Structures are given as structure tokens and as C-alpha cells.
Amino acid sequence: MALSERRLTLIWSVLAIATLASFGTANLKGAGGFGFALIMLVAAFKARLIVSNFMELKVAPRPWRLAFDCLIGVSAALIIGLHLIVL
């Protein structure tokens, strides 16, 4: 397996572990407050891994990297902010 493919496999492992860890945090009932905020931060981390590695945006022109980082950041900030505001 080529080095880049090993990296892709490593990223997949991290994504799977992070997904299971989020599930462990929320369990079957869901999480509220800062527990949910943590879950959304993990989701944003996973999204960034996908964008940078699977979509290969880490080698794209800088404006595109920034654009996708903004989309991920805005999504997470919006969901976390509106969740915490009603606590």
C-alpha cells in the first residue's frame, strides 16, 4: 500500500474512532449543554479531516481551503451557539 493510501487508512481509523467516541459521550439518550458542544466540535474536526484528506483540499489553492474551513466553522459555531443560548 502506498504511503498516501496508508495515510487515507489512518484518517479513516481516526474518523471511525471519533464517531464511536461521540456516540459514547451521547449514549442512546443524546447529550445536552457542553457535552453536545463537545460532540459538535468532534464533528467539525471530522469534517475538516474529510475535506483536507479525502477531498484533498489541503493541496488546493489557499482561498478554497479557507472557504471550506469557513463553511465548517460556521456550521459548528451556529449549531453550538444556538444550542447553548437556550440552556
Add this chain to the structure above:
Amino acid sequence: MTDAVRSGRASVPSILIFIAADTASFILFFAVFMSERAKQVEVFARSAGTLDVRLGLINTLILITSGWLVALAVSAAKRNDLAKVRLRLLLAIGIGFCFGVVKIVEYSQKLNDGITPLTNAFYTYYFVLTGVHFLHFVIGIILLLIILNMSKSTTPKAQYMTWLESGALYWHMVDLLWIFLFPMLYLQGQR
């Protein structure tokens, strides 16, 4: 991603513009959902508690794995290893297809329990958001099937790479959107 794009000498694939715009429109959906939730926190938390988190978790793992296989297919295509491209695409499609099966099972369970988009505001958003995402998923599967079929034909390499890379980017977007939808819909409780 092609060398020309990587160096910034060429225009970015138009599919990236579409993906950015589509993701931005989903952010608006997220904003509307969260605003409505703020007005009816208890209803949304109680309704979210009736969703089967295990099915959402399985679907997240399915999309992550399918996306990884598509990324590996792109990697194999760059080395002209067509046999691996086909195998990995086939596996990605097969595993990805399970997402649709799980989603249909989930919709059926809800409808059998008498839960419809009209039950309350949470379920309206649940069915609309996951429904729009499901439409993206179906388009993604069809694209991957077309690309798999093209790998058996005599399509010129440059043209095939454009199709493969664009299809792969689209498929990763389906994964990306679910990464946010899953916790927002399934894992969001009260305190």
C-alpha cells in the same frame, strides 16, 4: 486533485463551487432547524430521543467507510491501477448502498409507529433534512455507478479522471453533510 489545480494554475473544478454552494444552503437549513428548536426545546429533545441513535451511528460509519474507499479508488487511478479502481468503487457503492437500506428501515419504523412529517415541528425538519440528504445520496450512488461503468470502457484517461475526481468530491460532500446532520438530529438532548 490534479496537479494544475493543486498549483492554482487552473480553475478549480466546477464541482467544488457546487459543493460549497450546496453546503452553504445546508447551513441555512441548520440555522432554521436550530432557531425552531430554540422555541420548542422540550418537544425537539423528546422527539430526538425517539430516533434510533444506533441506526444513525451505523449510517455514519457506512458513509465514512464508503468515502475512504472512494478516496482509495482515486489514489489507485492516479497510478493507472484500473483493477483496484474498479474493486474499490464497487466496494464503495456496495457499502454506500447500505446507507439507503438503513434509512428506508428507519423511515418505515417511524411511519409504522404513526410518526409522520406532520407529527410535530421536529419530525417535519427530520423528514425534510434527511430526505434532501437522501436525494443527494441517491444522486451520489448513480454517479459512482456511472463512473464504475466508465472504467470498463475506453474513456480517455484525462476525461475519466475528471469524472472520477468530481464524483468522489460529490460523494465526500454527502458524507460531510451527514457528519453534521447526525449529531444535530440524533444526539441533541437537553441538559
